[in-house]
Amino acid sequence: MSVENITERPAPTVADLEAEGDVAADFLEELLDIADIDGDLNLDVRQGRAYVSVEAEEGGGVELLSAPDTVQALQELTRLAVQSRTGSFSRLILDIGGSRDARRRQLERLVDAAVVKLDEGASQASLPAMSSYERKLVHDIVSDRGLTSESYGEGADRHTVIRRH
Template identity: 80%
Template sequence: MTAQDLKASTESTVEQLEHEGDVAADFLEELLDIADIDGDLTLDVRQGRAYVSIEAEGEGLSLLSAPDTVQALQELTRLAVQSSTGSFSRLILDIGGSRDTRRRQLEALVDAAVAKLDDGATQASLPSMSSYERKLVHDIVSERGLVSESYGEGADRHTVISRH
């Protein structure tokens, strides 16, 4: 088996990702029903991942859109998908625009780190964060023409930004 064959066999197809999204949507609809929260679910496939977005009006959804809560619900949803499909899921969950809000927060963190570099620091460390958030940080840093690397293990894994 060539490296290209191996890569193709490990990548999820669009149909598999759409199925992940359907399983996730069923799980989340049940969860919203239990919590008596009305929400509209949107399913998509983006950058090789199933992406599920929940939008609703009212107070109920705002309680669920806190970053730690979204992360916890995403992990529960991934486990539900894995239990149903037998495959690991890299599904992304967005609740009430929480992912856009978190990206803006990460941009502010990167901007503060860049200010430290502008003040003469050779590097600036960011707090520990999830792999998805670190990926966003790496993208933001790259957009700003800087370099970033992740260090540490598990829950302590964090990103360090430098000019070179």
């Protein structure tokens, strides 16, 4: 595909993102019903994305779906369901049972370990490959700690490198 064929799409409006969240919630409700898992769905719009969270009382079964790889797979399925219904690419974020907060804490620990390497004299520290959303979180964490970061690599091998200013 040539560059001339690529057109910029306008940023989705809050109403577009709310509609995207509704479609995602409908899909997830059906999925939870099929799996006989009790969960409450909460919808939000933040930073130009629809956020859908599934929460439940302990023992409701949601914890069965909260492993990071499972959340990532369900997020991709939900994005495809939204795209199929709306005809537009979706960047929605799915959180199941607080999995996103747990992953952010893991990423903070990874960044902290990288900072120790920098403190010990390394010129840079590379983190493992991760999703674009996780890399964005890492860039935010790194910035909060007064350091710089850049992403390198392609596709599934894309990773973040952290440096001092």
